Amino acid sequence: MGSIGSGVMGATEVLTSYCVVLCLLQMVALSSGHFTVIGSQRPILATLGGNVELNCQLSPPQQAQHMEIRWFRNRYTQPVHLYRNGKNLHGETMSKYVERTELLTDAFNEGKVILRILNVTVDDGGAYHCVFKDGEFYEEHITEVKVTATSSDIQILMHTPNIKGVMLECHSGGWFPQPHMEWRNSKGEVIQATSKFHSQDKNKLFNMSMVLFIEASSHRNVICYFQNLVTHQEQSINIVLSGELFSWKIVWIMILSTISFVMIDFCMTYCVQQQLIHEESLSTVDNDQCESDQSEGTCYKRNYPWIIIAVVPIISVFAIIGVMLFLHLEQRVSISDSLFSLYNSWLTDISMILGFLLSIFIVTTIAKSSLFNKKWCIGLCIHMKEAEATGGPCEGEEL
Structure with a gap:
């Protein structure tokens, strides 16, 4: 009995020693600044003119208030937002992001931060680097942002009928990125468009236009259909042509x-x-x-x-x-x-x-x-x- 008790006590001491060593190793790792940065693996969709939030956090979770946190696009020296020594340094950010970004630090104790971009524009789409820096050690995570805009303003213009048929034009503006557009009949079948055109305005939004010539013996009910290829949102409008035309x-x-x-x-x-x-x-x-x-x-x-x-x-x-x-x-x-x-x-x-x-x-x-x-x-x-x-x-x- 004595030998068995001494054996159990020895095993307990070994296990306790092992746990202490693991804790010490973790403390050493944390004190030396070793960590990784994680975030969203999927692209973040941002609605044009709205706000978008990008988040990233330390792994394992730890205090981040003393670290430097930098968000940037293409160049490290041109930050979108910069946090250092407990302050937001707006004077060092890119001019087009001044007063358009906010760093939410409610979960600083867990090493989690959220960058909020206000009044999203088309140019805000792309990759964003989130960098945590502790002393000389740093890690980053890259988040992809896709800006989208869907328009519900669709108009169909009808030209004066002639001896061959009637010409229809469908117009819609304010799309991003360039949407998919097509003509459909009442059964949802695709009708080959006569021609398609598109252009971009000063805000880089797409203005779409397509033409369909309908012969006198052809379709009477046609649909002008648009789809945003990123969000898969759909918009359409139909027109019914009277035989009197x-x-x-x-x-x-x-x-x-x-x-x-x-x-x-x-x-x-x-x-x-x-x-x-x-x-x-x-x-x-x-x-x-x-x-x-x-x-x-x-x-x-x-x-x-x-x-x-x-x-x-x-x-x-x-x-x-x-x-x-x-x-x-x-x-x-x-x-x-x-x-x-x-x-x-x-x-x-x-x-x-x-x-x-x-x-x-x-x-x-x-x-x-x-x-x-x-x-x-x-x-x-x-x-x-x-x-x-x-x-x-x-x-x-x-x-």
């Missing part, structure tokens, strides 16, 4: 076609009517007189104006319609071109002008031919009087 195209084609057919029909009817009148007038002229007139070209001249009236307007109608179809079907400007909308508007305007000029041309031609016909009738009557030496007015003589 494209109905004018059919109406315009029907009007132009109706005008063309009415003009052709009117010309042909008028020509036939005038030809019958002329044939009736010519029937009163004896064959011998007509033959003598024919030798002088009179009979040929009598029919010549009606050939012009019949052929010229018809050829003009088909020629102008052919030109308009050629201009509309031949793609000369790319849809992604900034002048595409203007180009199509010009085609629409020139088509209406050509149609209007066509109508004026036909009416003018008929009016002139009618005036020529009346003069010809009067000349015919005079000729008949001289040839036959008979009285009686001729139709149109009083004119």
Whole structure:
């Protein structure tokens, strides 16, 4: 029993000695300044215009009030915030961080500090070094900051519809970093954008813009979609296009076609009517007189104006319609071109002008031919009087 008791006491003494040695070694390590600095391993997200807090602490936890604590970006000699000898030395920090940083020291006894950056800007993104220095010994931890800005201001602008379709522009500004943007249909499927543009303002925020050309037979409900690739925040706006926007195209084609057919029909009817009148007038002229007139070209001249009236307007109608179809079907400007909308508007305007000029041309031609016909009738009557030496007015003589 005595030997067993002495053995237990010996083991206890050895264990106690071991614990004392460990404590002494830890005290020596702490007194010699050996420690590490730990902090967040993931990037810290900072909202533009808000505040962000970066923390780091000593391991193992220990008193840090007597140490120098330095936060800096790229250069050690240009601190973001500097704490030394129990004071915050704002005069030695970078100018753009003056009065924009705070060092929270509530947990100094545990070796934990928090740097608060106020009114975050785009330039505040990047790596931050947290350095604890005790005498000649120091350790650091690097924390990554990512600045983000998401905008809810999205606008869709619609250009004037043309014969091919309608052009939509989606604009949104105030994003950082550059967001992902796309057009989608009502089912959430991606629609290929006609073109995309982006720019940065003086604050380095991204202004995004994309264009979509919708054909008359294409989508009616489209969505302009944006996503912040850092925070994965989403913003979108949709527009529903009424079918009435494209109905004018059919109406315009029907009007132009109706005008063309009415003009052709009117010309042909008028020509036939005038030809019958002329044939009736010519029937009163004896064959011998007509033959003598024919030798002088009179009979040929009598029919010549009606050939012009019949052929010229018809050829003009088909020629102008052919030109308009050629201009509309031949793609000369790319849809992604900034002048595409203007180009199509010009085609629409020139088509209406050509149609209007066509109508004026036909009416003018008929009016002139009618005036020529009346003069010809009067000349015919005079000729008949001289040839036959008979009285009686001729139709149109009083004119």
